[in-house]
Amino acid sequence: MTGSVEQLVNREYKWGFVTDIDADSVPPGLNEDVIRLISAKKEEPEWLLEWRLKAYRSWLSMTEPQWPNVTHAPIDYQSIVYYSAPRTQAPLGSLDEVDPKLLETYTKLGIPLNEQKILSGVAVDAIFDSVSVGTSYKKALAEQGIIFCSFSEAVKEHPDLVRQYLGSVVPTSDNFFSALNSAVFTDGSFVYIPKGVRCPMDLSTYFRINAQNTGQFERTLIIADEGATVSYLEGCTAPKRDENQLHAAVVELVALENATIKYSTVQNWYAGDDEGRGGIYNFVTKRGKCAGRRSKISWTQVETGSAITWKYPSVLLLGDDSVGEFYSVAVTNGRQQADTGTKMIHSGRNTRSTIISKGISAGQGNNSYRGLVKVLPKAEGARNYTQCDSMLIGNRCGAHTFPYIDVQNRTASVEHEASTSKIGEDQIFYCKQRGLDTENAISVIVNGFCKEVFKELPMEFAVEAQKLLGISLEGSVG
Amino acid sequence: MLEIKELRAGVEGTEILRGIDLTVRPGEVHAVMGPNGSGKSTLAQVLAGHPAYEVTGGSITFLGEDLLEMEPEERARAGIFLAFQYPVEIPGVTNAYFLRAAYNELRKARGEEEIDPIDFIDLLEEKLKIVKWEPEIMQRAVNAGFSGGEKKRNEILQMAVLEPKLAVLDETDSGLDIDALRIVADGVNALRREDRSVILVTHYQRLLNYIVPDHVHVLAGGRIVRSGGKELALELEARGYEWITGAVEAVA
Numbered sequence: 001m002t003g004s005v006e007q008l009v010n011r012e013y014k015w016g017f018v019t020d021i022d023a024d025s026v027p028p029g030l031n032e033d034v035i036r037l038i039s040a041k042k043e044e045p046e047w048l049l050e051w052r053l054k055a056y057r058s059w060l061s062m063t064e065p066q067w068p069n070v071t072h073a074p075i076d077y078q079s080i081v082y083y084s085a086p087r088t089q090a091p092l093g094s095l096d097e098v099d100p101k102l103l104e105t106y107t108k109l110g111i112p113l114n115e116q117k118i119l120s121g122v123a124v125d126a127i128f129d130s131v132s133v134g135t136s137y138k139k140a141l142a143e144q145g146i147i148f149c150s151f152s153e154a155v156k157e158h159p160d161l162v163r164q165y166l167g168s169v170v171p172t173s174d175n176f177f178s179a180l181n182s183a184v185f186t187d188g189s190f191v192y193i194p195k196g197v198r199c200p201m202d203l204s205t206y207f208r209i210n211a212q213n214t215g216q217f218e219r220t221l222i223i224a225d226e227g228a229t230v231s232y233l234e235g236c237t238a239p240k241r242d243e244n245q246l247h248a249a250v251v252e253l254v255a256l257e258n259a260t261i262k263y264s265t266v267q268n269w270y271a272g273d274d275e276g277r278g279g280i281y282n283f284v285t286k287r288g289k290c291a292g293r294r295s296k297i298s299w300t301q302v303e304t305g306s307a308i309t310w311k312y313p314s315v316l317l318l319g320d321d322s323v324g325e326f327y328s329v330a331v332t333n334g335r336q337q338a339d340t341g342t343k344m345i346h347s348g349r350n351t352r353s354t355i356i357s358k359g360i361s362a363g364q365g366n367n368s369y370r371g372l373v374k375v376l377p378k379a380e381g382a383r384n385y386t387q388c389d390s391m392l393i394g395n396r397c398g399a400h401t402f403p404y405i406d407v408q409n410r411t412a413s414v415e416h417e418a419s420t421s422k423i424g425e426d427q428i429f430y431c432k433q434r435g436l437d438t439e440n441a442i443s444v445i446v447n448g449f450c451k452e453v454f455k456e457l458p459m460e461f462a463v464e465a466q467k468l469l470g471i472s473l474e475g476s477v478g
Numbered sequence: 479m480l481e482i483k484e485l486r487a488g489v490e491g492t493e494i495l496r497g498i499d500l501t502v503r504p505g506e507v508h509a510v511m512g513p514n515g516s517g518k519s520t521l522a523q524v525l526a527g528h529p530a531y532e533v534t535g536g537s538i539t540f541l542g543e544d545l546l547e548m549e550p551e552e553r554a555r556a557g558i559f560l561a562f563q564y565p566v567e568i569p570g571v572t573n574a575y576f577l578r579a580a581y582n583e584l585r586k587a588r589g590e591e592e593i594d595p596i597d598f599i600d601l602l603e604e605k606l607k608i609v610k611w612e613p614e615i616m617q618r619a620v621n622a623g624f625s626g627g628e629k630k631r632n633e634i635l636q637m638a639v640l641e642p643k644l645a646v647l648d649e650t651d652s653g654l655d656i657d658a659l660r661i662v663a664d665g666v667n668a669l670r671r672e673d674r675s676v677i678l679v680t681h682y683q684r685l686l687n688y689i690v691p692d693h694v695h696v697l698a699g700g701r702i703v704r705s706g707g708k709e710l711a712l713e714l715e716a717r718g719y720e721w722i723t724g725a726v727e728a729v730a
Binding site: 451452 | 528529565568570571575576580
């Protein structure tokens with residue numbers, strides 16, 4: 001099996017190219033002047049600048065979390081560029097006038113922004129470094145009252161909605177990285193689905209880091225009003241570089257009564273090389289609030305990229321009968337480290353949550369599941385089911401599980417199941433004896449392992465995720 | 479069909495097979511018997527190309543090709559099927575999906591188009607009859623949570639679908655009750671054809687009451703120490719392996 005495996009090991013991260021484009025960047029470093037500069041560049045209202053500065057001041061008093069099961073060299077926050085935008089003639093946000101170089105970049109990434117070329121009928125907001133370069137299907141969606149635009153545009157066009165909900169799920173001082181994000185976030189996506197509207201197509205954001213030494217700090221805010229339904233997808237890639245780059249995003253979801261938000265992520269940031277040089281530090285805060293009765297928030301994530309992943313998409317179950325779900329596949333290969341999981345906070349009565357986590361460790365990867373299930377005193381009849389499965393490929397990788405359960409109501413029911421398995425020579429040999437080659441065998445076995453999560457993904461994404469998983473694990477068995 | 483000459487093989491530096499010679503012609507059923515540790519299963523694994531076993535000498539020719547030069551999947555595509563002694567579980571992958579993937583690999587190797595999923599269901603329904611199974615089994619994950627008997631039956635089902643030229647059954651009878659044994663044996667018999675050969679690796683004569691072999695070989699200490707017709711198996715059953723292995727040791 002060695003011949004084919006070696007070929008596969010050497011396969012390149014194909015999204016690792018750099019777009020040569022003139023950028024408008026601020027000098028590296030962070031202080032109040034930089035924040036004022038970012039705010040001024042974005043022509044923001046005074047309240048938002050104040051909000052940023054408040055976040056910055058609380059960040060100054062905070063320290064980086066030390067509890068994740070990951071190791072990395074200290075991050076020098078003064079060497080990061082906090083704003084970098086492609087310099088263009090035309091105003092950003094209008095697809096007709098997007099720089100051809102940018103369109104070409106997204107086409108190369110497999111994300112054509114030209115509406116005629118989009119077959120799957122998915123509306124896309126394309127974020128390039130610090131800014132949104134275009135959003136498709138905006139007009140068609142607007143006819144139903146749906147707002148889907150860049151965050152910067154939302155601040156200008158829908159300031160009341162932004163002001164009402166920004167920071168309502170993740171407060172500025174929630175944690176070190178969310179505070180940093182709140183101070184310096186540059187762009188992201190904004191979605192508002194009005195009462196009773198079922199969004200007719202999947203909405204998606206594609207994040208691309210291009211510029212060197214730049215951090216990407218995006219902010220996504222999705223609000224589903226009463227009875228509204230939306231499915232949102234997120235994808236991300238970055239060029240190959242020897243330095244680590246920081247990606248510290250904040251995503252807030254708000255589901256009002258009877259509303260449903262389904263949020264799917266396929267994270268494929270550059271993971272660094274075999275020696276652990278370079279790669280993205282993906283330190284992200286994602287949280288949803290089931291504010292109304294019978295509301296539902298479902299997170300599905302397939303995490304295959306990044307040097308380090310630190311993220312816990314969570315749900316606050318405030319409304320009675322509300323539902324939170326977390327489906328996750330996290331892969332660590334090479335020198336990758338992941339500490340990821342979820343928090344389900346049950347506050348309303350008869351709230352339900354489901355956690356399905358599949359961790360795959362290969363190479364020298366280190367994979368930790370960390371999850372909290374908390375049932376508050378008022379959460380009569382709350383139920384949780386958690387299933388954490390780990391798969392090890394090879395014998396130099398690690399898998400860890402850190403479940404925290406805190407139940408303060410006697411009527412609650414909390415179940416936790418965990419398993420660890422090893423993908424063995426014998427499984428692969430069995431498949432090969434039936435005619436499958438090594439690559440195909442691993443793909444079949446791993447996809448079987450991840451099945452419960454993949455079936456939650458929208459169709460096109462599921463196909464993409466399976467392919468990505470195959471590529472991430474190539475060469476991991478030898 | 480299969481010609482094994484002076485085959486020597488072992489695992490982690492320990493030689494287990496010490497010069498095996500065996501010729502299998504089309505349509506023949508050969509039983510390979512022997513006490514525990516005689517090398518029966520090693521022979522089966524070496525034929526299929528398990529990477530843990532190292533071939534240190536001799537040759538294996540299959541349909542004119544040098545088998546030892548082929549990857550396990552190439553051997554499978556050339557028509558070698560191993561019914562495993564311990565079939566492996568693959569959670570989350572349905573029997574139907576797995577079997578269709580395997581079936582398509584063999585078709586591709588023959589230069590044929592992949593089978594349409596609907597046509598495959600029809601094909602499966604026919605094959606399920608051979609092992610007396612209902613179609614529901616196809617939606618269960620491959621061998622996951624299967625009883626020992628179900629796993630063995632699943633191997634026979636896979637063999638029925640993949641239609642090998644040479645089937646190697648590694649202790650397929652072990653751990654089966656009499657009903658399951660009969661279903662498995664009937665399945666194998668139903669698949670007997672003039673151009674399909676079978677090697678039955680077994681410890682007990684019991685299976686050979688149901689699947690009658692053309693030749694019986696006794697393996698001991700990594701060598702074939704005696705070959706004969708089906709009556710040899712009966713004699714072994716009556717007199718035990720000591721009868722042969724003891725005699726061989728005495729000569730050595």
